[in-house]
Amino acid sequence: MAIEIKNINKSFEGKHKKNLAxxxxxxxxxxDGELICLLGPSGCGKTTLLRLIxxxxxxxxxxxxxxxxxxxxxxxxxxxxxxxxxxxPWLTVLQNxxxxxxxxxxxxxxxxxxxxxxxxxxxxLIDFKDSYPHELSxxxxxxxxxxxxxxxxxxxxxMDEPFSAVDMxxxxxxxxxxxxxxxxxxxxxxxxxxxxxxxxxxxxxxVILDKNPxxxxxxxxxxxxxxxxxxxxxxxxxQESIVKDLDMEK
Numbered sequence: 001m002a003i004e005i006k007n008i009n010k011s012f013e014g015k016h017k018k019n020l021a022x023x024x025x026x027x028x029x030x031x032d033g034e035l036i037c038l039l040g041p042s043g044c045g046k047t048t049l050l051r052l053i054x055x056x057x058x059x060x061x062x063x064x065x066x067x068x069x070x071x072x073x074x075x076x077x078x079x080x081x082x083x084x085x086x087x088x089p090w091l092t093v094l095q096n097x098x099x100x101x102x103x104x105x106x107x108x109x110x111x112x113x114x115x116x117x118x119x120x121x122x123x124x125l126i127d128f129k130d131s132y133p134h135e136l137s138x139x140x141x142x143x144x145x146x147x148x149x150x151x152x153x154x155x156x157x158x159m160d161e162p163f164s165a166v167d168m169x170x171x172x173x174x175x176x177x178x179x180x181x182x183x184x185x186x187x188x189x190x191x192x193x194x195x196x197x198x199x200x201x202x203x204x205x206x207v208i209l210d211k212n213p214x215x216x217x218x219x220x221x222x223x224x225x226x227x228x229x230x231x232x233x234x235x236x237x238x239q240e241s242i243v244k245d246l247d248m249e250k
Contacts, residue, residue: 002156002188003030003053008062010048021213022048026062028207028216032155035182035189037203039196041246045214046192050158053190054080066156079154081145081162087133093120093144094129100152112151119147122184123177139163139170143177150185159191163198175201179226196246200239201228208245218245 008026011019023045030036038046051057053064055074064071066078074080087096097116101107107115120126123143133141142162149157163171175198182189193199199206206220220242224234 002032002034002067003028003190004065005029005049005053006063006065008049008052008064009060010045010052010057011060023052023059024213024215026214026216028219030188030190032188033186034204035179035191035202037199037206038190038192038209039194039199039206039242039246040209040214040217041211042194044209044211046194046209047160049209049214050080050160050190050192053156054078054158056080076152077154078156078158079149079152081142081149081157081159083161083164087141087144089133092130092132093125093136096133096144097148097151100148116147116151119151123147123181137170138166139174142166142174146178146181150181150187155187157187157189159189161192161194164193164195171198176227178202196239196242197230200224200235200242201230206242208242 005026005028008023009021010023011021013019026049038049040046048057052059053066053071055071055078066075088099091099094113094116097120098112101112102109117126117129120129125140125143125147128136128140136144146157163174166174179202191202200222203222206222207216208218208220209215210217220238222238224232224238228235
């Protein structure tokens, strides 16, 4: 298994020094190569759980094991992709993608460039390798961020609503491209979203969280053949079932 979450509780100090419970009794196993969506309303602890898996936060109690080791700090094995595009504005696309490799001195410069160009080709960005971030659309910037993580050979991708800032058409394209990249490189992906449609389109398994404090309310296995069609009966059935659980409008 890639990630094992055992009896995780997380509290923060609130007003008058009272502890505010954000996550309670979280137990979850994520297998190698799975694409998991964490789904739920704002305030249910989705991002907090992702940060715990990343090692950016520490649990109040319990432990998380990733690739056989207890998570105590960030690691190159677990790449985090946030809503904001963390690209260096003074570097080109190619330079951004190869930056991590150059810092860790993995491979020669020629080998790193060749690998980066192959990855950029796979997501339709090879023609923009010499462009700067300000010349790219939001969707293109996210693809660069994803490719940078893949090129650094991070077996686990932790994604915090990475497509929420783009329009619906671009979001759908990015979802398709993420599935393509995931199939090709077989990463384990934990993807935070509040969008039911996005979760059903992407996930092998959807973990639905309640809030106050965040608990696992239900785990939905999405047994729909890919590529998935949003207007299919199977897709709509799963979507409606989840919306009913969340008491949310589609």
